[in-house]
Amino acid sequence: MEILRNGLCTRSPNHASSNAASIADSIPGYRPDIDGLRAVSVLAVLIFHAFPEVLTGGFVGVDVFFVISGYVITKHMLREIEAGTFSFFAFYGRRIRRIFPALLPVLVCIYGFGWFEMLPEEFKQLGLDIAGGAGSIANLVLWHEAGYFDVSAALKPLLHLWSLGVEEQFYLAWPILLLATVRSRNSAFWPIVVVGIGSFALNVVVVHHDTVEAFYSPWTRAWEPMLGAFLAYRHTTDGSTSASHANIKGILGLLALVVSFVFLTESFTFPGWWALVPTVGAYLVIDAGASQTFASRVLGWRPLVMIGLISYPLYLYHWPLLSALKISSGSVVPAAWRVVALLICFPLALVTYRYIETPIRKSRHPRLVVGILVLLMGGCGFAGYNAYQRGGLEFRMSHMVGAFADGVNFDRDKIWRRGECYLEGSDKSFSDSCVDAGSGPLVMLWGDSRSAALYPGLRSVSSARGVRLAQFSTSGCPPVFGGDPRCAQANARVIEIVKTTRPAIVLLTANWTTDRLQALSATVDALRAAGVGRIVLIGQVATWQSSLPKLYWLFWREHHEKMPARSFFELDPASRQYDRDGAAIAKQLDIEYFSAFDAMCNASGCVTRTGPGRGSIIMFDDSHLTPAGADVVANSLASRIFAQ
Incomplete structure (x- = not known):
């Protein structure tokens, strides 16, 4: 001023x-x-x-x-x-x-x-x-x-x-x-x-x-x-x-x-x-x-x-x-x-x-x-x-850093179906197009913006397996009841859609915290009452202490080489703890659990990119998957969930 x-x-x-x-x-x-x-x-x-x-x-x-x-x-x-x-x-x-x-x-x-x-x-x-x-x-x-x-x-x-x-x-x-x-x-x-x-x-x-x-x-x-x-x-x-x-x-x-x-x-x-x-x-x-x-x-x-x-x-x-x-x-x-x-x-x-x-x-x-x-x-x-x-x-900047930074430049609104199946800001209601037409088994993805980030990967694997896909994502709104009026309204609408579409599988994912995981009990009860046979909790993805593109730059500045394809550099330890908490909650609620953290990480580190060039970085910020990152998690999820 x-x-x-x-x-x-x-x-x-x-x-x-x-x-x-x-x-x-x-x-x-x-x-x-x-x-x-x-x-x-x-x-x-x-x-x-x-x-x-x-x-x-x-x-x-x-x-x-x-x-x-x-x-x-x-x-x-x-x-x-x-x-x-x-x-x-x-x-x-x-x-x-x-x-x-x-x-x-x-x-x-x-x-x-x-x-x-x-x-x-x-x-x-x-x-x-x-x-x-x-x-x-x-x-x-x-x-x-x-x-x-x-x-x-x-x-x-x-x-x-x-x-x-x-x-x-x-x-x-x-x-x-x-x-x-x-x-x-x-x-x-x-x-x-x-x-x-x-x-x-x-x-x-x-x-x-x-x-x-x-x-x-x-x-x-x-x-x-x-x-x-x-x-x-x-x-x-x-x-x-x-x-x-x-x-x-x-x-x-x-x-x-x-x-x-x-x-x-x-x-x-x-x-x-x-x-x-x-x-x-x-x-x-x-x-x-x-x-x-x-x-x-x-x-x-x-x-x-x-x-x-x-x-x-x-x-x-x-x-x-x-x-x-x-x-x-x-x-x-x-x-x-x-x-x-x-x-x-x-x-x-x-x-x-x-x-x-x-x-x-x-x-x-x-x-x-x-x-x-x-x-x-x-x-x-x-x-x-x-x-x-x-x-x-x-x-x-160096070509190396610029190339990996370019992975964040995808049309998020189009790929996530902003205003139709991903609601953000003033967006009011879901579109009928959020549920695939056809007669195959229906898999519903429900959650906050993390679910929207996962959607491109699930779109690819579901099409290849003849599975119909439904997406209902609302920014800042995990699939739990309560919260602010905007989230409550969106999640109540999803339950109504579940009752009419009767999906075979419902996938729940979000930016999980201990409180949100503990609030899942009412969600699971509502889904079971609506006739859902399989409920799968997708755990916390591996997250970082800063945006991954930024970490690429910081790593290059410190070591004068590009960040490895797998690394623990600036990994947020809280994501591992939330993954464990998610597994415990899923066991307590008697629902299936898929560890997105394990899909991304092994003893060598957590995946940071899927290839050597542009568009291969797996996150555009500290916790949201790019289409390349969504493919990594979705392929692992498909081999686990769709094979049953």
Whole structure:
């Protein structure tokens, strides 16, 4: 997010090390407590991203920044509108001179990192993220990318730019709307209230059926800067609050922020109603800070103010560094490395603030500076989009690594029958085509996305043996009862289909955990009640601690040779344990068991590829089979199951 230096004034302090008192003396209207609030918020975000178990609600620091931005920007605009000095060119020029200088080196550096460290598919996605960040639409790009197979957040170095996108869209739209509706500062009330209430209502409605949209959409986030805008309107029209009332507000606001940081977790439906806790807390703290209060004295503490001054570059640097560690290591990053990454951010942010941001903001040639910054940002966006359009620029890497990485580039939606027999996201119901026509014995495959990954292999072996095949796969939904409404509805429908189609064999497979395996009892009872004679539990496939294509790259980087066709390199030991658990559950339920783990692994290691060239890698991530991998498991399954 862009963290404004002090939007109540037109310039910023010269040095981050200047104390709050000297800044206040040199800049009329300066609020050191707002910089302190920025510091608290950015530190909460940093701690959460590095150690989420330590500060489970640290992510709400971003929501606090939205309120700050709404307050600072709106108060400045209302003053200029009243004085008749507001200029769109000057406003947007200031935004460019504040946002672009720190963002440009981040985009350039992460492009360079990706060039040397990322596989083609990863670099392709990074290119799109760079283009989105350069074009002020990072949140919209990430919203579009989000899905069941979206890569882990830790592997997206520019994921944090979503909040900057929301703020930039606010900066783009709000001045136009405000100037179009405001003839005096008093009339600002209605656009602020209408936009704020409308956005909050939309947020509450949307979050219950699409949390991704509620999180990334500017429409469901606009109410947060509008809350700050409403406070700015109040401060330009109302008198000051009494000292006693201001103290109470400040203390309540600080308590609300502490509660948010400590007690909120990612499991909460967010933003929704819960976002009111940190945002109202920020509102109260900013409101109280207009007077000399306990809260303003705490937040005006010199070290906090100093951190607040560099909070924007601090925010920009921290996540790419943490993500780069994860990408380079391919496994869990040690806590000590994460601490070092956070510590490095502070001198980087200080240097950026002192030697890049401040000179650019103070330039005597603002129009020239804006023009150069826009050209440079456009160049970054073009470079990123070019990498995306050209498939991640595979020529960067050795032919050996690129060839095996290519195994992930199959048409998953077509092969898995997305929207028909594999439901993901907003897909609603199964198609009639999910059950083969004909008169041969029917084998039904039921499970989550792991079953969809196995389907291409079963398709081949069933056709060769004259067996009909039915597929019912739903992302994130193992074949057990209960769970979220989407899974419950899909699985209930499968049982109804079982009753009418009466399959000879039902194959159950999923991303198994101990809890899911123990929940199979009700599923088995329902299948037996429907007349199914043979129920086969397919155990956990061998899984890896990172995506298999990435492990190929890491192995080559370490050993300067390609990963063996069978290997235990970075194999996830949990998959072996879940395989044993599955066998025990199958015995307990008196159903058949097929060990997918044993089909893939022997004393020499687990299979990583089926041949020497393109398309032979057996997994496209850490746990989902490619068509080549599906053939390995399905051939072993067929010889065991279909032979009986």
